[in-house]
Amino acid sequence: MLILHTSDWHLGRSFHGAGTLAAQRMFLDNLEKTVRDAQVDVVLVAGDVYDRALPGVDVVALFDEALDRLRGAGAEVVISSGNHDSATRLGFGGRILERGGVHLRTRTEDIGRPVTFPLGAGAELAVYGIPYLEPRVVAGALSVEPTHSSVTRAAVGLIQEDLRRRRSSGTVHSVVMAHTFASGGISSDSERELAQGGLGAVPLDLFDSFDYTALGHLHGQQKLSPTVRYSGSPLAYSFSEARQTKGAWLVEITPAGLGQVTPVQWPAPKELAVLKGRIEDLLSDESLTYAEHAYCSITLTDAERPPRAMERLRARFPDTLVLAFEPEGGHTGDLRTYSQRIAAATNDAEICCGFLEHVRSREASPEERELLAATVDAALSLASER
Incomplete structure (x- = not known):
């Protein structure tokens, strides 16, 4: 039997x-x-x-x-x-x-x-x-x-x-x-x-x-x-x-x-790929061609979280389902806690920039700082008129 x-x-x-x-x-x-x-x-x-x-x-x-x-x-x-x-x-x-x-x-x-x-x-x-x-x-x-x-x-x-x-x-x-x-x-x-x-x-x-x-x-x-x-x-x-x-x-x-x-x-209906590295290396590595048709879990090791990371990765690996961030050597930006950064902020725009860095592990760019400052000023101006 x-x-x-x-x-x-x-x-x-x-x-x-x-x-x-x-x-x-x-x-x-x-x-x-x-x-x-x-x-x-x-x-x-x-x-x-x-x-x-x-x-x-x-x-x-x-x-x-x-x-x-x-x-x-x-x-x-x-x-x-x-x-x-x-x-x-x-x-x-x-x-x-x-x-x-x-x-x-x-x-x-x-x-x-x-x-x-x-x-x-x-x-x-x-x-x-x-x-x-x-x-x-x-x-x-x-x-x-x-x-x-x-x-x-x-x-x-x-x-x-x-x-x-x-x-x-x-x-x-x-x-x-x-x-x-x-x-x-x-x-x-x-x-x-x-x-x-x-x-x-x-x-x-x-x-x-x-x-x-x-x-x-x-x-x-x-x-x-x-x-x-x-x-x-x-x-x-x-x-x-x-x-x-x-x-x-x-x-x-x-x-x-x-x-x-x-x-x-039994054969797998779809391969699984677990990738780790800097975003530019992953996007250019020819040995990763197989992952273009697989479900992907990707861990980025860039010193700072790259902008539009998921969008860029999915351009090559369309079935990326999991994205994590583990910078090599640890985070190299501002090492203060979020509370410490907020306590040291001198204005509302700096508070907003500190929150942005806290949630995405990357400092605000000059353009982002300028936009946040303008937005805060406009909000304060509108509040004072009321």
Whole structure:
């Protein structure tokens, strides 16, 4: 049996203000092609199907299309909810969908109720879905302390109890889906932090007793152990993911247990470029031609913030989405604080010039000083006439 481990689709998410619905549709094309080409039996989605608890109508329609295409390609689908999903909304109609080969695991009551598949030779595969467990919400139902580690340990206990019962009458192999931050995982800027100060991490050895654990939440594809992996998100959702390879894991389960685990890679709809340097160098560097067609995050290192920086950069790099300013050697202008500059100002025009430098990290030009002085004088003159 072949299982495709995916997670963190985040349907409906934008990328620094740029819409991603077309890119997500391209991902679904790649997903369906992988399922058909590899003859995948089961597709797992380990949480964060949607990017928000109340997705838009077009986003729900895209998910509906995805399920139809995957079932049409011959795969059953097992889905658990993530911290971005509304478990109640995602789980709506679960009993009916299950009859059509789409299995939803969004409730704590269903943690110990697996989706089962025959493996042949008298063996069976049990796939368990642990939805995202918000400790304060589920701790009471699970009779544990409200911590990520405690609620996850309790969920794993429910699964182990069910497995012991099933294994008393035959060979049962196990796959567990969980949307959590496991110890040893490498995060990126686009994940919502589950708890402050690393308190959201759960011990990796909680999953040692299962044949394979399909994790969701972290957006980088990574292997924490031979049997515990993150598939990562299918698309990049922050510039911190610029060097990540996006895809999934193709997992083989045989009557003897876990077989080969093979990475699947999907092409990015649009490249990401993270550039840093002086504006004139960036605009003239021929090696940066590739970035002219990429989403760009640019950090300028000029001693002073260049005028019309975004406008000039977008003339060459039209899809510049993020612009930052980090002058080499620190800011070389007036090093006084804004309060100190205001206190030392001798007239209203100097106050205006000090504010201008404070908000844009560049002194006012002679022309700007002259315009501000004239504007202040005109305002004072108008006020005195009244």
